[in-house]
Every structure is written in C-alpha cells, then in structure tokens.
Amino acid sequence: MTDIQNDNYIATAKAHANIAVAKYWGKRDSLLNLPLFDSVAFSVDGLYTETTAVWDEDDFRDELIINDWQVPSHVMGRVQRILDDIRARMGWSKRCVLRSKNNFARSAGLASSASGCAAAALAASSAAGLELSESQLSSLARLGSGSAARSIPAGWTRWHAGSAPDGSDSYAVTIAPPNHWNLHVFVVQISDVRKSVSSTEGMERCKRSAFWDAYRLEASQAADFAQSAILQRDFDALTKAMHHNMMSLHALCLTCDPPVCYAAPKSLELVQHILRACKAVQVCCTMDAGANVVVLCEGASYPFVKNDIIALGVPFIQTRIGGGARLI
C-alpha cells in the first residue's frame, strides 16, 4: 500500500454499473474499445464503485487496489490505458495510485469493469487537474472498458459508436434522466463465480459464428428501438426490445465453436418465468454476458415481481435507475 504524498493531486469519484437494453457486442477497434454499433443502457443506482486517485512521484508503476486487494500489474492493463491517456495530456511521467471499492461482486456479469473504469477515469483526470467534458470523460473511461463509456452519464444512456478512427466521437450521452421513468430494478445475483469466457473473448468467438452477419444486421438497429421505447415510456416496446436483444446475444454465443453459454440454470428459470409473466404484467428482464438477471418492472407489478424473485431463493438487490459518475 502506498501512502498519499500530495494532497494537490487527489480526487475521489463514484460511478454506477450500467445494464444494457441494447447491448455492446462486437468491436471495430479492440485497442480503443470502439464498438460496431450503438448501445443503450441504464445506470443502476444500487451498484457502484468509489475510487480515489492520487498522482505522486515520477514513476510509471501505477497501482490499483480494489477492496484492499492489490491488483497485479499484468492485469492492470485496462485501467492503465486510462492513466496513460491522462499522462499524455499532462505531459507527465507521474504514477497514479487508485484505491477502489465496489459494493458488489466483481466479474459476475454485473459490469464491475464499467463502474470501475468510469470512477477511475473521473477520479484520475480530476486529481490531475484536468477538466474534461462529459463526452471526453466517457471516451476516456471507454479506453479502460467499452461499457464504462455508459457509466459516465446519468440515467438512460446511449453510447454512440461513432466513426472516427481515433474514437473521438465514440462516447455515451444521457437520452433520459433517472427520474424520466419510475421503474423498479432488481439485480438478481444468480452467480458470483467469475465467468469462464470473458466478454472480449466471447465477442471474438462470436465473429466466427454462422449467425454473426444476421446478428450484426439486427443489432445495428437495436439501439433505435430501445431508445424509442424509453423516450415514449412504452413498457411493451421496451420488453420486446430488451428480450429480443438478450435472446439474440445469447443465441449467438451458443452457436460459437466451442459454444459459449453464459446463462446458468437458475438464470433460465427466472427468464422463462418473466417471459410468461410479461404477457400479463409490466415486467421484463435482461442478461448481459453473464449468469445474472436484471429485472425491470413498473410500480403496479412490483409486489408480484418481488415475491417471485424471493421465491427463487437467490440474493438480489432492489434498486432504481441511477445517476452519472460524480466527484465525492
């Protein structure tokens, strides 16, 4: 552990995890984490990372401590890209020490890398004295983890894929604030086991699936459908957009060689239950590339949905649409 040595180069930021309604799956540039198509997500109030960044001596050996665990330097790669970018802007050779706390399990499909890289980008750039716009921060966070771009703005967000080779137009913006739509969010933690195939590896394998071209064509339109449903607060349209996008992604993964199956039996149990229930009540769900299931519902469906989730016998977090990354 490194002591804080310079109070002038310190800042602490908080950022929330986000859950994609129209997912990010497929990169056009894997170094800059530039996506093939736009994605749409919402910030999750109850899942967040708080990170303190300190820049000190001239030494490139950055440090990252997550929940008191000193992350080995060879697995710091993602966050390092964020710090390297800040150093380049500052003309510095200082090192950065990042102390980070998640309030939820890492690598369980709950996008800890998104909230983590967003908090790191805001804390480290602020500690350096940089005043970046929201879109610049979103781009910076993206260098660490693609979906982190969506953990900078608040509420319902859209990450524009952009077309510039340097990624300067590839960032997320708020399409609707947290209070736009009064939905309940349940993050159902089916598994806290680290997934066996990373998202990056999964995306690469999917590009060799026979279904890839069809997926790509459909996914390129998914953000528009999702955004339209959100702006109109049309729950049925949101349900259709979310379910179809989730199914397409997981179906694509199943057709890889070897197949990638992110869902666990309990995930399937809950998803099948929601697929039946959504014909009668306002409830829908999604799974990112992981076993956990995130359920959205309107107020009238809330007691029904909550009882069903309790009956499943797995831990869950009950929360709301969250805000953007901020300094604390």
Next chain:
Amino acid sequence: MTDIQNDNYIATAKAHANIAVAKYWGKRDSLLNLPLFDSVAFSVDGLYTETTAVWDEDDFRDELIINDWQVPSHVMGRVQRILDDIRARMGWSKRCVLRSKNNFARSAGLASSASGCAAAALAASSAAGLELSESQLSSLARLGSGSAARSIPAGWTRWHAGSAPDGSDSYAVTIAPPNHWNLHVFVVQISDVRKSVSSTEGMERCKRSAFWDAYRLEASQAADFAQSAILQRDFDALTKAMHHNMMSLHALCLTCDPPVCYAAPKSLELVQHILRACKAVQVCCTMDAGANVVVLCEGASYPFVKNDIIALGVPFIQTRIGGGARLI
C-alpha cells in the same frame, strides 16, 4: 371401444423413437411433411410404440386409442393421413381402428409421434395386406409425422429430403446398423409436461427469425458431417456435430418473436455439465424441440456419465441404439 371383427385385416407393429443428431427443422411442404434438408438420427431401443391396426366396416370414422385413451377425431389428423393414403392405394372405404401403447410419456420432446406414426404405418399397411418396401413405409410414416420417416429403418438413419414434389424420394434409410457402434444411450426425462409450442408451430416461427437464412445454410450441411462421424465411429466429430446442431436449433428458437425456449433449467444444467465433461471423456448430448436431454457415451465413460445423471435427480432410461419398425 370397437371390437375386432375381421381377423384377416389385423396386424401389430412395433417401432422405436429416434433422436436426431442432425435435426429436421423446416418444411418445404407442410401437407406432405417434406423437409428442407436431410437429417440424421438413431433409433432408441428403450423407447417404443406398439400398435395394432384393424380394418373393418365401410365407415370413414377411424379410431385411435393410445394407452386406453380414445383420441378425439379432431386431433387424429396426422395419423389420418396415413390411413387415407392406404385407403387410396386399396380403393377402399373401410375404416381403421388403431390401438397403440407407448412405453414413455407423450409430447415430452421424446418424439412419441415418430414411433407412433411409424408403428401405425407398418401395422395399418400390413393389416390391409399391402407389402411395402422399407422406403415406401418410411414415406408413408412421414405423412403422419416428418420424423416418423426415421423410425422405420434400423440403427443410424438418414432421411433424404428428396426433391420430388410428391415426396416419393423423401424417406429414411439405414446408414449404419444398431451394432455398428457400441454406444450407451441415456434418455434423461427432464420434463413430462407437454411442450407449450409444437414443433410445427416452432418451425413456422423460426422461418421469420433474422437468423433463419444462416441457420438454413448451416443445417443443410449438418447431415453430411454427422453421417461422416458415425461411419468413421469418430466420437469427437460426432460430439462437435451434435452439439453444434443442437445449439443452432435452440439458438434459432430463442430469436423468434415471441421467443421459443424449449430447454428447462434442468436441461441447461445437464447440457452445461456435458459441455464441460466432453473435453475430458467421450460423452455428448442433444435436445430435440423439448426439454429432455439424450446423452451418448462410449463404454469407458459409462460409469462417470451414469453417476452424473443419477446426481441430477431426474428419471432416465438407459438404453442402446435400436432397431427398425417390425411386425410382432
């Protein structure tokens, strides 16, 4: 119940269920049950139907009794096509009474319609005095249920899609006899609940999936891969062919609108287990359009596989590759 009135027009046949390694999914003619592409399957010794057919008076009101249940006439449609075809060949207007017994649950994804229609085709045609070749019988059974074409020949079978508009070249043949490959078969009964979306409806919905064209292209080659693996007794190749074909079919179904999900949580638990195990031991599995899982393994893997299936806590049948339809 109708008494048997004419001993000269009676015959009893037995036919086995079959499980597709390269599946039949997509029709080019839904009246004649003509498939879009070839499929490959094996007969299952432990799952069978025995059917007694009796032709009696001049009366079109056929009867079908399955396990002492009198099937209402409006749901006899499939078998009726077989009987109508026999009547047309005989120039008859007699009616047929079919008494059928399955040794397994109907409509639980275990293809009772295949063994049922195959047994009905053999029993009713023999009772009428028709002497049909194996390929003619296979075509006749197909009129009742597409996959029934594969329950006429023995062992490992290939159903040639054919190209004739009248279906005369669309029948199944044995590509390897039951004793060709000494494999163990486990039919794991995850659910005996009737599936909520029939295969016919599922196939129709899948044609509107964005993944349909990609599926169709791949599926048109699946029978060749599977047949080659079987003829060479190449377990690794069979595993790859079976798993990929299963995943493609189920993935396609997930991308329908509304999605069709035939797997149950317990199916997924077993399939994921087999996907991991198949890297180390000779075991593979498949699911038809239903929740049940059929596992194949070689002798050396047998104790390991059996223990794992027992641990799952669901009923299963342990059996072998079966024979063809025959008179008894």
